[in-house]
Amino acid sequence: AGRQYFLPFRPNIQVTYVNRGRFQEAGVGPPATAEELRAVARALKAAGRGMPRVTLALAEGAAAAVTIAEWVVAFGGDPLVLNDAGSLAAFEFLGSLWQEGLLARESLLAKYDTQVDYLQGETAWLAANWPFTSTVFAEQDVLDRFQVYAGWRGPARAAHVIGGDVLGIPKGVGGRRRDAALALAAFLMSREAQQHLVERNAWPAIRADAYTTVPPTLRETFAAIQAALADGFYRPTVPYWTEVSEAMNEGVRRIVVRGEPARPLLDALHARIAAAARRSGAAYPPRR
Numbered sequence: 001a002g003r004q005y006f007l008p009f010r011p012n013i014q015v016t017y018v019n020r021g022r023f024q025e026a027g028v029g030p031p032a033t034a035e036e037l038r039a040v041a042r043a044l045k046a047a048g049r050g051m052p053r054v055t056l057a058l059a060e061g062a063a064a065a066v067t068i069a070e071w072v073v074a075f076g077g078d079p080l081v082l083n084d085a086g087s088l089a090a091f092e093f094l095g096s097l098w099q100e101g102l103l104a105r106e107s108l109l110a111k112y113d114t115q116v117d118y119l120q121g122e123t124a125w126l127a128a129n130w131p132f133t134s135t136v137f138a139e140q141d142v143l144d145r146f147q148v149y150a151g152w153r154g155p156a157r158a159a160h161v162i163g164g165d166v167l168g169i170p171k172g173v174g175g176r177r178r179d180a181a182l183a184l185a186a187f188l189m190s191r192e193a194q195q196h197l198v199e200r201n202a203w204p205a206i207r208a209d210a211y212t213t214v215p216p217t218l219r220e221t222f223a224a225i226q227a228a229l230a231d232g233f234y235r236p237t238v239p240y241w242t243e244v245s246e247a248m249n250e251g252v253r254r255i256v257v258r259g260e261p262a263r264p265l266l267d268a269l270h271a272r273i274a275a276a277a278r279r280s281g282a283a284y285p286p287r288r
Contacts, residue, residue, distance in 0.1 A: 004168075007185045008206045010197065012130060012164040013232055014057075014066075015224040016151040019125040022047065023147075031126075031152045034074070034093060041102035044125050052104045053125040055118050056094075063111035064252050065245040066161045069235055072248075074154025080236055080277075080286045082247055083263075083270035086156060091255045091262045098256045108257070119146070134221040135202040148220050150227035158231035164204070198222075204229065236286060243276035 018030045026047035031037040037054075044053040057063040069079045071094060077086025097103050106114070106123055116133050118124040120142070128151055137143035150158065167185045169178060187193055194210035197203040202218055204225050205211060214222050235241070247269040254260045277284035 007167040007189065009165045009167050009185075009188055010194075010206060011162050011204045011229065011232075013160050013162055013204060013225060013228045014128045014151070015131050015148055015221065015228055016126070016128045017119050017133060018147040018149070019119070019122065020145060020147050022053070022122070022125040026125075030147060030149055033152050034154050037152050038097060038102065040126065041097065042100075045102060048125070052102050053123075054102060055104045055107045055110045055115065055124040055127045057110045057112075057115060057128065058107045058252050058256070059109050059111040059114070060249055061111075062245065064249050066163070068248040068252065070159045070161055071154065073159035073233060074157060076154070076156030078286065079248065080238065080244060080273065080284075081270060082244070082251070082273060083266040088262055088266055090154070091251055091266065094252075094256045095259060095262065099259055131202045131204070131221050131225055133202075134218055135200070138202075138215075138217050143217055148224045150224050150231070153231070158228075160228045160232045162229065162232040162234050238277070238282055238286070239280040240273065240276035240282060244273055247273055 016030070022044070023029065026043045028040045028043045031040045041052065041054045045051065047053075057067045068090070071090040072079050072082070072087045075086040075090035075093070077084050077088070077090055079087070081087065104118075104123060106118055110118060110127070112130050112132075115124070115127050115129040116136055119127050119129070119133070120137070120140070134143055134148060137146065151160070152158070167188065169181045169185075173181060189206060191207055191209055194205040194207045195213050198205050198210050199213060199215060199218075202221055211222060238244070251262075251265065251269060254265055255262045274284055
């Protein structure tokens with residue numbers, strides 16, 4: 001009694017897409033660290049006639065929150081605190097990339113759908129996105145133009161937000177409706193259904209045995225998915241996450257884009273998050 005259960009459906013995690021031809025022209029390889037990302041971004045900008053060729057998903061809302069959470073954790077910070085040493089270093093690093101002109105301004109509109117367009121149209125020669133991107137490119141017969149890998153790591157670790165979907169049955173559902181819901185959930189979690197989603201959507205699966213029929217064109221993508229999942233983390237489930245997301249988005253606008261000093265703003269955003277936690281009755285600061 002008093003417990004909630006869910007039925008797993010699918011995880012999801014971002015991987016990184018590299019334009020093979022443009023990287024070869026620039027004489028660089030996929031960056032493995034944040035500092036290598038800076039060096040690669042400089043080389044791509046030089047090869048791109050002074051135009052930055054890296055897009056980070058910084059579109060207002062959930063996209064920016066995912067990106068910032070990953071960078072903060074990669075630098076050793078806590079997104080729920082946001083003014084610790086790792087968070088400060090992450091925002092200052094991102095701000096330095098922006099102020100140097102190494103990130104395309106399209107980053108401010110970059111999210112799950114526009115990142116596909118930026119990669120396809122070569123606005124971006126390097127971008128991270130959800131792996132459905134590979135099925136889109138495979139259908140367009142252009143996936144071989146891209147190398148797909150897990151991405152780079154920060155000074156503390158590699159960090160990738162694990163998203164996805166779960167299934168649940170609301171309270172009060174019973175009888176035939178409950179039986180039908182359970183039957184649907186059982187089918188969606190079956191090997192047959194999971195294999196279909198892997199093959200058709202390039203969705204990560206909840207079952208290891210669903211990967212046995214991965215098409216050859218998607219093997220590199222799924223190798224990248226598995227590598228990213230190994231460094232994955234779940235965003236904390238707290239009742240004040242909306243305030244955390246809004247704080248990270250404000251940090252993008254004011255620190256990364258406008259170049260405001262990071263420390264005073266992050267201190268103010270931390271205070272705002274702490275107040276939201278108190279209002280919700282949640283324990284704060286969060287336990288590590």
